Structures are given as C-alpha cells and as structure tokens.
Amino acid sequence: MIPSTPTPGLQVRQLTKTYIMPAGPVEVLRGIDLDVQPGEAIAIMGPSGSGKSTFLYILGTLEPPSSGTVLVDGEDPFQRPAQDLAQFRNRHIGFVFQEHYLLPQCTVWENVLVPSLINNISRPDAAVRARQLLEQVGLSHRLHHYPAELSGGERQRVAMARALINKPRLVLADEPTGNLDRQAANTVVSLLLDLVRNHGVILVLATHSLEIARRFARIYELFDGQLHLRDQ
Template sequence: MNSKAVLVCDAVGKVYTEAGSALEVLKDVCLTITEGERISIMGTSGSGKSTLLNILGGLEAPTQGEVCVGGESLYSVSEEKRAQIRNRQLGFVYQFHHLLPEFDAVENVAMPLLLGKVAINEARTRAQEMLKAVGLSARLTHKPAQLSGGERQRVAIARALVTQPACVLMDEPTGNLDNHTANDVQDLMARLNQEFRTSFIIVTHDAELAHRMDRVLELREGGLHPLTKDTA
C-alpha cells in the first residue's frame, strides 16, 4: 500500500550556544511520517526529544536541515505562513493539557478553528462533534476545573484533532495520568487514528504506549535509531 508522506524531517541539526560553548543536541536527524502512521520517540531525559518535537512542529528553528509538512517547508517561509501551516496541518498535545481555564470545553476545542478564521457557529459545531467523538458529549459546557485529569486530556486531544490535521505531535500525553486513565487515553488515540487516518508522533517514557505504535525510535547521541518493540 502506497502512503503519502505527511511530514519529512531532512538532516536536521540543533546546536545551542551558551557562555561561548556549543552544545550539539541533534545532528543529521532524518524522519519520514506517512499518512495514518503512528511512531513513538523514546530517550533519556535531556536527550533532545522535546527539542526535536518543537522543531517538527514549527515552534523552534533548527540550526540546519529542513522540515516539510504536507509538502510545504516550515523554515523557508515567513512566521505568518509557518503559523498557518501549523494551524492547518498540525495538532499538539502535551503532558499538561494547557486548556484555558476561563473557557468551557467547546470553547477550548473551537479555539484553533477560530484562529484559522472559521466562523464561530461552524467552529462550535465542529468542536461539539469532536468532543462527542472523544466521549465527552456530557461535558461540553464544563470548564477545565470541573473535569477530571483524563477528561481534560481528552479535551486537549479533541482540540488537537478538530482542524483535521495531517499529524498530531504529543509530548508525554499520558505522563500526568494514572494507569487506568492512561490506558483509556491510549485506546482513544488508537481509535481516532483509525477513524481519521491522522498520523501521530509521540514522545514518551511509557514503554507500553511506545509498544502500541507502528514504529519505536530512540533518540540518543543526537540521532534517531529504530528499536524493536521487544527492547522498547
């Protein structure tokens, strides 16, 4: 089966300079994600996983190399164009949900659509549909403080998927949840992947979550290396 590439990372490197010293965090990282593919990236703390995720998401420029999403370059365009690509093609989920406390679930999920200039009535309708898809039809008007940890993470996942992005980037999405809730969220991600054919790139320390992905990669010594699921 031929699947199109939704995200391509080509020879990406990242060097930080502090007090006159250069620290090479990433070097010649190459990665291609195809439609509907799910990959996990593991590695020790400080190995550069979050830095890589930020570069893949257009949030932090690499020192060298390029990232293309949906065939469009992220780093040879203006910041305005990069923001448009992020809004249209990418979704983001973090360990901490980063929901806006003063807004209810529908309003939080609708936010990326509103930023993308979707009419408010359509944005609310699509947000409600996505919240129902993640099992929160009874929590539409609840604010984050009124939701459990697992429910807040489901809202965050709905927000990431509401624009129907090509790829969702996740940084420790189950790291702040108990085992039972984490398993529920893992099951939800698998179902949504099948339903929407969205690709997922997940940075995690959770070996069980990593094992459920199509590919498991380890970031070490600045590069990505494939792992067998037996060793993940």
C-alpha cells in the same frame, strides 16, 4: 513540464539542532532522518535530555532547526515568512502536551473551538466537528463544564479534541500521559490512536513508557542525537 506531486506525509532529512549557550554549544540533534505516512503513528523514547521535546518543537515549527529540512506534505514550513509560520502551525499542526494548557475561564466546548476562531473554518462547520470530536473522546455530557471540574484524563481528552479541531496533518504529543494513572493513560492513547486512524493524520508521540510505546507500529529511541528504530 509535468508538475511533480508533493510527497504526502512527514519527511525529515539530516535535521540538526545545536543550542548556542554561554558555556558553549549544546548539540542536541545530530542528523535525523524520518519518514511517516498519513495515518501512521510513531512513538519516540529516549533518556531525559536526549532531545525528544526539542525534536517535537522543531516538527511543530515552534523552534527552527540549525540545519536540515522538515517537509509536511511536501512543504518546508520554515521557508515561509515568519508571520505566516503561526498560521501554518494553527492550521496544520495539533499539539497535546503533558500539561493540557486549557483556558481555565472557558468551558470544554469553548476550549475546543478556540483554535478554529483564529482560522478560517466556518463557525457551523467547526461546531459540528467539535461535537463529533467531543463525542469521540467521550465528553459529550461535559460540554459546559470548566477544566477545573474535570479529572486529569478528561482534561487531556479535551486537549486532544482541541488539537484536532482544525483537521491538522500532524499531531505532536509530548508525554501526554505523563500526569495520568495507568488506566487513564491507556484510554488517552487508545483515543489518540483511533483519532489518528479515523482522520488520516500523522501522530508523533514522545513517551517514557514502554507500555505506551508498544502500542505503536514503530518505536524509535533518541540517543546521541539520532533516532534508532527499536526492535519491538
């Protein structure tokens, strides 16, 4: 028998999520289908409470779906034993949130390297990559500074370099520009799009800004628990 090659990229099939609450079930996602190829970037818009963060959490394996499947390069991470899920996440998924979650007691350089320490990339390889990424986000001159000494946009750029240090297949960005002014937001998005293109990863970004979303090849709107492709 010829072994079938796994389909590269992200495939989501009939994904649902219902939170069971004391007041009754809350159906947030009601059957989402989505395909994204490596090197592609998509934006997700939708009203507050429509389920954008919930969807990104599930893609990032931080929450299990209620039903349906997520395949990352042909693998369903939720089929792994629970103790392997954290390893999968660390190895294959990069997160950029609205809050940067940098470690305040660590320098820029150390913050970017932290995820590589709990992974098995060799230290010299990780150091070379950290240097490249920090150069790409324009922070080579800030390696030994602490997060508190940086601007909001600079901190987000460190968070992006950190998200990419382990060469993830999937980068999930949940309103990464929410706290930034327009110019800093545009810079962060340009860098994210460049990084995705250069590294052939998938980017799924949630945003409330149509100006930001318009920079993406595809824009989806999440409402009534489903993704709707938007005419640009």
